[in-house]
Amino acid sequence: MFNLTPSSNQFIIQKNGVEVFLKREDLLHPLVSGNKFRKLKYNLQEAKKQGKDTILTFGGAFSNHIVATSAAAKLSQLKSIGVIRGEELGGENLEKTLLQNHTLRNAKEMGMQLFFVDRETYRNKEKQSFIEALKNKFGDFYLVPEGGTNDLAIKGCEEILTEADKNFDVVCCPVGTGGTVSGIINSSYEQQHILGFSALKGDFLKDEVAQLVKKKNWEIIIDYHFGGYAKVDRTLIDFINDFKTHYNVLLDPIYTGKMIYGIFDRIEKEEFTKNTRILAVHTGGLQGISGVNKKLIKKNLPKINT
Ligand SMILES: Cc1ncc(COP(=O)(O)O)c(C=O)c1O
Known part of the structure; x- marks a missing residue:
């Protein structure tokens, strides 16, 4: 792999x-590369063991972790969703964002589905209610926290x-x-x-x-x-x-x-x-x-x- x-x-x-x-x-x-491979290795194995076909994680617009997760999921034949801080980057601005932002462009090219949320919503990233709302929206997934730790x-x-x-x-x-x-x-x-x-x-x-x-x-x-x-x-x-x-x-x-x-x-x-x-x-x-x-x-x- x-x-x-x-x-x-x-x-x-x-x-x-x-x-x-x-x-x-x-x-x-x-x-x-670097610590990203180390952090994702056993998480991807665990996702597969649990029969999950999608990884969902969180990150900012220049996050190393977002790009690495998108690539690692692709190489492991898993789908990936990135919840990205900054609502203004998505919607009608998405095309411009992808043109200007190498990190998000790479993640998208690796097949990651990008979901942009405002900063206040993003702060709920560890709350069960927000995770449930994401499951209702996207279906079941294996959750990797922000930064991958x-x-x-x-x-x-x-x-x-x-x-x-x-x-x-x-x-x-x-x-x-x-x-x-x-x-x-x-x-x-x-x-x-x-x-x-x-x-x-x-x-x-x-x-x-x-x-x-x-x-x-x-x-x-x-x-x-x-x-x-x-x-x-x-x-x-x-x-x-x-x-x-x-x-x-x-x-x-x-x-x-x-x-x-x-x-x-x-x-x-x-x-x-x-x-x-x-x-x-x-x-x-x-x-x-x-x-x-x-x-x-x-x-x-x-x-x-x-
Ligand atoms: C390149 C790089 N080095 C070091 C770190 C710090 O790692 P940790 O968050 O596990 O302390 C990060 C963040 O994950 C990173 O992207």
């Missing part, structure tokens, strides 16, 4: 006595670290909902320290993650959100473009770019002890760059070079 490129660890840098390797989960699959997603993310990663002292991962880092924590070795770099502003993710894991060998770093979720500035763009030039690896500006910036900053400030070996997980998300670049052009900022 999925022809996967096994994820490999690419050496990036040795500085101030610290070595950094990048786990190239972004190369796993062209459409279902649930117990089966965490189980899939436990497969990111392997036996071969045992000798890394620190494992770093970007955090949105906390599912990916929770899987990594669950499968980490006792002597390893897991650092989750929050893509969101605020200090609430440590409580979310604490509910999902039992181990204590982790920490959520909250200093590298660049103003909040999906916020970018010139410093971050320059960093991502320089990184591409030096290491020939493209980073996304919402998750992995901010994490790698944070790791480099901490190395610069000598916050890691000498001889620390760091493994940073590249969780993909590269499809979102074209949407970010459109915003950057409007703000007269440089683009991310792809």
Whole structure:
């Protein structure tokens, strides 16, 4: 069903006595890349086991999760429905939206049925009454929550670290909902320290993650959100473009770019002890760059070079 490129660890840098390797989960699959494959794998198996023929999920207009779910469902011979935040994007504006929005166009091309709802309705995405209303409208489906995080997603993310990663002292991962880092924590070795770099502003993710894991060998770093979720500035763009030039690896500006910036900053400030070996997980998300670049052009900022 999925022809996967096994994820490999690419050496990036040795500085101030610290070595950094990048786990190239972004190369796993062209459409279902990074943590998305890990999160969806057992959910798709479960959908089939339950005899469901449709996956329904939620997301914003540039969501990596929406595109990945549309592609993964198609590859698994399942139908997919995406409930998208932003009523104004649908209806008579749909044609224009699809022309301008690469994420939603890709999802549609993968056969996803797009259902646009206003922001207030979208906030009910976890309410049983809203789910029932969606079942009345679309018929039965297998529900994958926004961002794809649930117990089966965490189980899939436990497969990111392997036996071969045992000798890394620190494992770093970007955090949105906390599912990916929770899987990594669950499968980490006792002597390893897991650092989750929050893509969101605020200090609430440590409580979310604490509910999902039992181990204590982790920490959520909250200093590298660049103003909040999906916020970018010139410093971050320059960093991502320089990184591409030096290491020939493209980073996304919402998750992995901010994490790698944070790791480099901490190395610069000598916050890691000498001889620390760091493994940073590249969780993909590269499809979102074209949407970010459109915003950057409007703000007269440089683009991310792809
Ligand atoms: C590319 C990418 N990296 C990292 C994350 C964060 O993952 P999680 O929501 O499991 O914390 C996401 C969001 O799902 C993502 O799209």
